[in-house]
Amino acid sequence: MPNTRQIVQRIKTAGNISKITKAMEMVSASKMRRAQAAALATRPYTNALNASLQSLAAASSTTVHPLLTEHDTGVDIAVIISTDKGLCGSLNQTLFKETISWLKSHPNGKVVAVGKKSVGFARISGIELYAQFIELPDQVSSSDTIAISTLIREGFLDQEFRSVSLIYMDFVSTLVQKVCVQQVLPLPKIQAENEALVDKLNEAEYIFEPSAHAILNNLLPYYLENSVYQAFLEARASEHSARMVSMKNASENAGELMSDLRLVYNKSRQASITSELLDVVTALLAQDS
């Protein structure tokens, strides 16, 4: 039987750990709710942007913009959106696995690492970093992601990059996050979603000031920025929910450990009582006889 005092110590330790993980779980839960709310709040802008792009695309049928056209020079870039902090389950590992398979299919690819974890990963596995962004604020706003979209846009326009993809964890639900590889540059062709809409737009006959083409040129960078920003919001929501779930598991495990240990403790206590009783009884019997 292990020492009772040791067992008591271990029960205490497990209890302290479960207190910490419980607190972290609650913090992550509130951050997750905030991240989800932030992702929902951007919907009006995204909708307005998409609607404008569609009507613009319908109006100026020849949409030749450098951000839309493919070119052959330059390297392929992947932006990995990882976390700064750990303790979020297998989230980052899943991301890195996807990055490795992306690098296999893009042998001359370079990586833009976002978050300390992906910087560390690139260092260890010898992946060539093009740029790194660490310690972005927890409540990410669109101004925080502008630097990244500027970087990829300039690189793409200078023909330094051939294509740019984002690799991030897409938030499906609190329990499920799926890795997502999304190509953002060259921008996917904007097409009016259905014929009826095009007809309606043509009927309405919009006036464009200064011109449809000029507005489209100015609007496309916003479209790029918005897709980068959206990816960030998804990644943040995934991070917090993954952390919440793993902390919940940790608290549950600590609780289980505590109840197991308590059983061992009680058994050993009982054993010592029994053996003491035996001693007393034997001594009494010896005296009597």
Next chain:
Amino acid sequence: MQKLTLTVVSQERKLLETEVESVSAITTQGEITILARHIPLFTQLKTGELRYFEGEREHSIVVSDGFLTVNPNNEVIVMVDSATLARDISVAQAEEAISAAKETMKISENRRELIMAEASLKRAMLEIKVAQKRGL
């Protein structure tokens, strides 16, 4: 009198949605005022004041660069940019990120060299040991 639905959105959230009589805004082409049943319009805004009449009361907000759309169903959508300040410093930030990455690459290269050197040193030591054993 027919009313307009004015919606102001930024990247992060919806800033305003209200029923108004008229909207005045400064576009790249000059100031315009939109009343109900305005022709569908698509235009670009300059940083400045956006004024609107809600009943008799006039309100005014400051908007940054953005876009204004008038839809056929008396809907005015203003998309503003909440990140104009960040845009000015974004190029510098991007360059910083690139140089930070170069720094990381350098450090990790040094570390890898260190590990390689250590490995070859260990190997050399082993070889010497083996040679000494054989020599004996």
